[in-house]
Amino acid sequence: VPQTESVRWLGADDRDLAAGVRRIVLDVVGKGGAIGWPDGATAGEVDAWFADRLADAAAGRCRFALARDDSGVLQALGRWVRNPNAVWRHNATISQVMTHSDARGRGLARAVMEALIADARAAGIESLVLNVRGNNHGAERLYRSLGFREVGVLRDYVAVGAHRFDLVDYQLILGQPADIVRHGRTAGGPGST
Ligand SMILES: CC(C)(COP(=O)(O)OP(=O)(O)OC[C@H]1O[C@@H](n2cnc3c(N)ncnc32)[C@H](O)[C@@H]1OP(=O)(O)O)[C@@H](O)C(=O)NCCC(=O)NCCS
Numbered sequence: 375v376p377q378t379e380s381v382r383w384l385g386a387d388d389r390d391l392a393a394g395v396r397r398i399v400l401d402v403v404g405k406g407g408a409i410g411w412p413d414g415a416t417a418g419e420v421d422a423w424f425a426d427r428l429a430d431a432a433a434g435r436c437r438f439a440l441a442r443d444d445s446g447v448l449q450a451l452g453r454w455v456r457n458p459n460a461v462w463r464h465n466a467t468i469s470q471v472m473t474h475s476d477a478r479g480r481g482l483a484r485a486v487m488e489a490l491i492a493d494a495r496a497a498g499i500e501s502l503v504l505n506v507r508g509n510n511h512g513a514e515r516l517y518r519s520l521g522f523r524e525v526g527v528l529r530d531y532v533a534v535g536a537h538r539f540d541l542v543d544y545q546l547i548l549g550q551p552a553d554i555v556r557h558g559r560t561a562g563g564p565g566s567t
Contacts (some may be wrong), residue, residue, distance in 0.1 A: 454502065473486075
């Protein structure tokens, strides 16, 4: 999916975006955002994380979207990754969608999500999955508004110190080939016991 005015894709030569990405991630982590970094992060840790994402994007292992505001400042990001398991490869996972706290409520996360969905669809991905901490109701509202449906709950799965939160799984079916045979949970077929 092509880049739009506000959303661009991370490429192998985008090392110079490190400072803009660091600014977003440090802000979100510093304010306790639910992106899997509960104990805070240093600039060096975020830079190492970004270097890994750059390598992933360069190798085609991930599609990493970045959104700018009207002034051209990077303010939001997110990515999708094809599931590695041989029988799950037609699905992908969206993770760590986030917007700098200065730029929330302006549709930037929605723009990132719409780009990720369109891009995964164009890549032939049949379904997208993601998960949300049980108290992240704003994010759930965003995902639901885009068509994601809740498919399960892992109890007390998220630990932040002594606190436990449920993890809520969501899925969005994008498109399936006409010739697939859907078995659902019916007995029979490979793997049946
Ligand atoms: C969740 C988050 C990404 C939303 O970013 P954002 O750029 O402010 O979101 P948008 O402006 O694109 O809002 C899109 C939709 O999300 C929902 N939403 C976002 N924040 C919300 C809030 N605080 N309360 C209720 N709904 C909210 C709304 O449905 C909104 O649509 P609407 O404006 O048409 O009602 C942002 O709050 C964030 O970075 N949080 C910390 C990190 C995080 O939790 N990421 C998600 C991990 S699963």
